[in-house]
Amino acid sequence: MKFADFICVKAIKPxxxxxxxxxxxxxxxESLVTAGxxxxxxxxxxxxxxxxxxxxGSTGIGRGVAVPHTKHPSVEKLVGTVGVSVDGVDFNxxxxxxxxxxxxxxxxxxxxxxxxxxxxNISRQLRDDTFCRFxxxxxxxxxxxxxxxxxxxxxxxx
Amino acid sequence: MHAMSxxxxxxxxxxxNEKGLHLRPAELMARLAMQxxxxxxxxxxxQSADCKNMLSVLTxxxxxGTQLGLSAEGPDAAExxxxxxxxxxxxxxxxxxx
Numbered sequence: 365m366k367f368a369d370f371i372c373v374k375a376i377k378p379x380x381x382x383x384x385x386x387x388x389x390x391x392x393x394e395s396l397v398t399a400g401x402x403x404x405x406x407x408x409x410x411x412x413x414x415x416x417x418x419x420x421g422s423t424g425i426g427r428g429v430a431v432p433h434t435k436h437p438s439v440e441k442l443v444g445t446v447g448v449s450v451d452g453v454d455f456n457x458x459x460x461x462x463x464x465x466x467x468x469x470x471x472x473x474x475x476x477x478x479x480x481x482x483x484x485n486i487s488r489q490l491r492d493d494t495f496c497r498f499x500x501x502x503x504x505x506x507x508x509x510x511x512x513x514x515x516x517x518x519x520x521x522x
Numbered sequence: 523m524h525a526m527s528x529x530x531x532x533x534x535x536x537x538x539n540e541k542g543l544h545l546r547p548a549e550l551m552a553r554l555a556m557q558x559x560x561x562x563x564x565x566x567x568x569q570s571a572d573c574k575n576m577l578s579v580l581t582x583x584x585x586x587g588t589q590l591g592l593s594a595e596g597p598d599a600a601e602x603x604x605x606x607x608x609x610x611x612x613x614x615x616x617x618x619x620x
Contacts, residue, residue, distance in 0.1 A: 421549050425576045431545060458552060458576060476541040477585060483544060484583030491577060 365481040367489075367512040370469070375399035375445035376505045380466070385455055389414050389432050392447050392468040399445075402470065406438040410470060424457025428500065429490055431483065433469035442478045444469040446512070448502055464500045465490070495520040530595040531603050536587065539613035543584040547614035548576045554605055560596025562606055573606060 375395040382388040393411050396402045402410060413434035417423070424430040445468050452462030467486050471479045490496050495515055502508045514520065537543055555562045555573035562573040566588060571578035573592075584590060590610075594603040 421546060423545055425545065425548075425580065427577060429577070433545075458549060476544070480542045480544050480583055480585060483580050487577045487580035491581060
């Protein structure tokens, strides 16, 4: 699975304004609403579901990366977005580091395979130091989208 | 007592839980493996990942039914290996959840 298969470019958020977990999740979900991927009526429910998942254990996977996610019946296919925080947000990550890169994923129920393939892609690409560093330094939607496209074309990880 | 040795051991495990080796299982495994001094590696085909590193484990993209090799090396290798193997056997405690 490639980034282009699930990342909604219109919802990409460089320079996140939020400084805590719930605010970041809200900002990212609202961005998907603005982009037309999620209905306004489902927004609060989705935010609550993502936060509930965080209570089970942080989705901060280390290296300044978090993958907040949930399943929701309102989406027909996996949708996601990317957010970058310049200063980082405390996300209770396993390694204790602040999170600068967020990949929010909303999956339809009963599709665990797609979610797993998205996680596989994200983690494989982020293992590359250059990709990770460039993404954290990105300032615009175009910068981020270009990096994702380059990653999709295998210019980073093997 | 004999000289310092680094025991190692290995075993085959199967991903039993329906959702595969996604984020929560990877986290549970990392937290568990971190309690041991031994290095525990999980291998799928020719790809190996350090169990203590979630990012690395997630790159395997192991779905339900996947056979994986587990290997441990270090002073408490046997204990670490059996603890991680038990987690796979229990389906990461997801079988009865949700």
